[in-house]
Amino acid sequence: MSIIYVLIPIAIIIVALALVIFFWAVKTNQFExxxxxxxxxxxxxxxxxxxxxxxxxxxxxxxRKETDDRD
Structure with missing residues (x-):
């Protein structure tokens, strides 16, 4: 049962890292x-x-069109 106290924080850290990487990719137009x-x-x-x-x-x-659309 004590392994839960280790696995839950590790899972939260991995999910947070995945979210940070995803939002970075969206911000830098990796999916354009x-x-x-x-x-x-x-x-x-x-x-x-x-x-x-x-x-x-x-x-x-x-x-040029893409930069105009962003502005």
Missing amino acids: DLDRQGYSILFDDDLSGDEKKLAEQRKQLQQ
Whole structure:
């Protein structure tokens, strides 16, 4: 029965640690883009120069939009 006095505080500490890690992940936007890695296998990595420029412009526009949405 005395083991309960040890296990309950350990369980509380583990749950508190898990909550801290979860809220840290949410705060640092770890869950913002869950689909990108799944779609990455569908696209070729070897883009032409024009396609790279266009992709970079789209990326910058998306980042601006996200920062505007947060403000």
